Amino acid sequence: MTVKLKKIAEQVVVITGASSGIGLVTAKRMAAAGARVVLAARNERDLQQIVEEIAAQGGQAAYVVADVSVRADVEEIAAAAVRRFGRIDTWVNNASTSIYGRLDEVDIEDQRRLFDVNYWGAVHGSLTAVPFLRERGGALVNVGSVLSERAIPLQGTYCATKHALKGFTDALRMELEADGAPVSVSLVKPATIDTPFYEHARNYMDADPKPVPPVYAPEVVAQAIVHCAEHPTRDLYAGAAGVGIAAGGAHAKRLTDRVMERTMFAGQQDRARGRTRDEDNLYAPLDHDGGERGRYAGPVLERSAAPGLTARRGAGAATALGL
Template sequence: MSVRLKELAQQCVVVTGASSGIGLATARRAAARGARVLLAARDDAALATICDEIRRNGGTTEYLAIDVASEDAVQQLADKAVERFGGFDTWVNNAGVGLIGPLRDIPTEDHRRVFDTNYWGVVYGSLAAARHFRERGTAGAIINLGSVGSDVQAPFATPYTATKFAIKAFTDGLRIELMQEKLPVSVTLIKPSTIDTGFFVHAKTTFGTPTKAPPPRYTPEVVVDAILYAAEHPKRSIPVGNEAIIGAAVAWLFPGLTDRAFSKITPEAMADREHDQPKPDNLSDVPAEGKERYGWYSARSFSVTTAAQTHPKTTLAAAATLSVLAIAAIPSIRRRLASTRK
């Protein structure tokens, strides 16, 4: 069944993890494009401030402070969207927490907490959204934030990466089941490369030092382009950043080589000795939020591979133009080669 999604300006969009990083950037951009936006996160104060800012800029928004690790709380979020906006058209599962360090040093309860938020938060949100679309018989989009870590293991981030592998499996399974039901619901997995947000700043670490995002890094706006494109155009998955495609391909083609290369990485490579790590971490507490990125390190604001997926017509036209120019240049190249042989 083909799925036809509304233009963003006609939608209500629910975004979890909206108090910082990718979620915050998504909420701001969606509101600026005319969507009604419902924000969710644990930081009540940050959400209130963000909503005030969006309203001052002409946007329509509401918020609910919840922990997505609670199924009841996630259902309250869905009910809030119905109560405030009459329903929703796109649900973005973005909330997540970080845990970095060797497995030998990670307590089981911390490992479990990462799954409670990153994996079960996606499950609860996806099922609540699917239930809403099923009961109303309306088209909609469910957008889940995976990671390059959905395809490639990240050193010293095994619990986090395990949740992203699990999110990929769940998202694919949900898509298949909704297709079998013939429901007009698009289910998309977004797979960002390393993004310059507060993830590493607020992640809990057992290294004894703050950690930093490994390069190359991208700004949150690159991911937002993919998310908002998926809100209007059914897509199975969108890797964000060149590394999300290249890294996955290399790991699939050369798994042993990838394992050996990653085994050479040490905690020192991820240590950030230039900045003090803010407290508390976001695993079991609620650090002060409200920033899209910290900007401590340089980040790219454009990705060719992501642009190719979110602007297919422009990309096709550019490719066709380059092909024509290349073909037109062949006679000149041949003449030059011939002249050099004389």
């Protein structure tokens, strides 16, 4: 079955993890384009402020306080969207966090919690959204990571959650296609993005986490998500560096291992700053989720200089999309 998606201006969109970073930028972008947006996250104060800001600019938005690791919370997101706006056209599973540290030093319960948020949160969202999307047609967009293609040290559990999400997303897509369901299932794979992600992560290292360049603006990912909401898309890299990382992981595994071993231990630790904080959002939201961008002081690429790659449903080969 050919999947036909509406223009963003005609859609009702649910976005999890919408109180900061990629989710926040995406929500604002979609609302500005005319979508009716339902924002979900754990921090009610931030959500309320964001919805008020969107309304002040002429947009339509609602919010739901939810922990995506709790299935009942996610089901309430869907119910609230239908109560307020009558339907769901696109569902974006974006809620995510991380843990920095060696795998043999990270507490097992923390690792389980990360899976609860990053993997099970997206599973809850996907399985809740699909029945609504089957009714009228629509898009399911899971925000993964380029690290679903290539693991790195010091974020081993995060990489594992994103590998798991990729497997789930690919399997769900095939099952829906086999049913002829009018649902597009997309996996967006961001590279390094300038968001509060690094300040939110649980940290077992002796220094604060820092992003590894090249670093892209969250707007690059938001554009990719909007594209997937309007055009049936299988996979999409957000940030051209992700294409190279994935290629290295696929075609030069041992060489890429060695490069990662030499660069990613020091590269992910802000030794100059040292360790300045102990708080994180693994189990509970921070008092303030931190807005759209992080505190990275280096250059941020506002556009992706080279195309990401996407394989469209039914296409025989990959096609290019410049971001």
